Amino acid sequence: MTEEEQKKRKRRSLVIGLVLAAFVVLFYAITIIRLGENVVNRPL
Amino acid sequence: MSELSIAYQQEEDAQTFGGDVQDYVQLLKPRVMSLVVFTSFVGLMVAPGDIHPFLGLVAILSIAIGAGASGALNMWYDADIDGKMQRTAARPIPRGLVSKNEALALGVVLSVFSIIVLGLATNWLASALLAGTIGFYIFIYTMWLKRSTPQNIVIGGAAGSFPPMIGWVAVTGSISLESVVLFLIIFMWTPPHFWALALYRCRDYERVGVPMLPVVKGPDATRSQILIYSFILFAVSLTPAFIGLGGLIYLTFSVMAGIVFLYLALQVYRVRVGNIADAIAKKLFLYSIFYLFFLFSVLLIEHVVPGAFYSTGFQVGI
Incomplete structure (x- = not known):
């Protein structure tokens, strides 16, 4: 594998890592917001 | 190799x-x-x-x-x-x-x-x-x-x-009906938009055996179809104004943009030979992209900024 190909692989890995991290944050945020709506709507 | x-x-x-x-x-x-x-x-x-x-x-x-x-x-x-x-x-x-x-x-x-x-x-x-x-x-x-x-x-x-x-x-x-109308606008817009492209990219599709309308039925039949669909699109594009989705502002702009669309479709229908025919088809293709963005933009602005057009006087009498 040439140096350029190694660089490409590194960039791909970095983006995959960032996308997965964003995915975790996204799920967390969706959960909190949806949960929040239902907490407000519950009978007191 | x-x-x-x-x-x-x-x-x-x-x-x-x-x-x-x-x-x-x-x-x-x-x-x-x-x-x-x-x-x-x-x-x-x-x-x-x-x-x-x-x-x-x-x-x-x-x-x-x-x-x-x-x-x-x-x-x-x-x-x-x-x-x-x-x-x-x-x-x-x-x-x-x-x-x-x-x-x-x-x-x-x-x-x-x-x-x-x-x-x-x-x-x-x-x-x-x-x-x-x-x-x-x-x-x-x-x-x-x-x-x-x-x-x-x-x-x-x-x-x-x-x-x-x-x-x-x-x-x-x-x-609901409103969402179906939004669907129909893009549905009726797609054929004239894509066939305008296919008219000047005809050889591409012919080479790979994809039966695009200009390849199978010929450019003349395609031009007729573009014109027919453009008229249908014009009618459908006005619908939001009659079901409460758009107002007078939308009606005015959609009529204006639609007339330009129809004019270009008519030009495509009439001019059939030479480089100019391809150029007009390309013009319709590019305009169709602008047209859809424009229609949806007007709809959006009218909803999001209800007072945006008041100063122009368009809303008087509604």
């Missing part, structure tokens, strides 16, 4: 080393995505009801990713013909930058991701519509209609028409 063995070698190289990040982004057809993002955003904004801004953003993101996934799956399936067409030869798979398997994997993963996230963030009807749209684009349009009938883009155009409806359903949770 034969053409076939070069293709195999390129495929093998791509499988071994993979492409760069921007090659994978190209698989998602970013230009198509921009239209999907915009129309779904308008659908979401003009829908009655409220949605948490972050969830709205997630909905748009999911629809965009779903559209991108469809693009990747389309490029996976059409890899054999893309390399032979001038318009698509520079795509990552024909150039050997990304392998077919990678495109398939990316498309499947992003499809599943977008459908689940949309369901969790908004509602499962919107999610089901997105799943249906991706399925329709891949199985009905790409795998079946595209290579078997000249009506391919008429029926297949439904896939591109769903985004505003999905945006609407993400907010309301139901499919």
Whole structure:
């Protein structure tokens, strides 16, 4: 594998890592917001 | 080395080393995505009801990713013909930058991701519509209609028409007449838009055996069809003003933009030979993109900024 190909692989890995991290944050945020709506709507 | 063995070698190289990040982004057809993002955003904004801004953003993101996934799956399936067409030869798979398997994997993963996230963030009807749209684009349009009938883009155009409806359903949770009208505008817009392109890219489709209307029925029949659909589009584009989705502002601008569309369609119908004929078809194609953005923009501005046009006097008497 040439140096350029190694660089490409590194960039791909970095983006995959960032996308997965964003995915975790996204799920967390969706959960909190949806949960929040239902907490407000519950009978007191 | 034969053409076939070069293709195999390129495929093998791509499988071994993979492409760069921007090659994978190209698989998602970013230009198509921009239209999907915009129309779904308008659908979401003009829908009655409220949605948490972050969830709205997630909905748009999911629809965009779903559209991108469809693009990747389309490029996976059409890899054999893309390399032979001038318009698509520079795509990552024909150039050997990304392998077919990678495109398939990316498309499947992003499809599943977008459908689940949309369901969790908004509602499962919107999610089901997105799943249906991706399925329709891949199985009905790409795998079946595209290579078997000249009506391919008429029926297949439904896939591109769903985004505003999905945006609407993400907010309301139901499919109403207004969302169907938004769907119909894009559905009727697709044939004249795509056939205008096909008129001057006819040889591309002919070479790979895709039965586009100009290839099968000829340019003259295509010109007639473009004109017919343009009239239908004109009528459909006015509908929002009569069902409460758009007001007088929308009616005025849609009539004006529609008249220009009809004028260009008429020009395409009348001028049939020479480079000028291709130039007019190209003009209609480019204008059609502006036209759709414009219609949806007016609809959006009228809803989001109700006072935006008051100073112009347009709203007097309503």
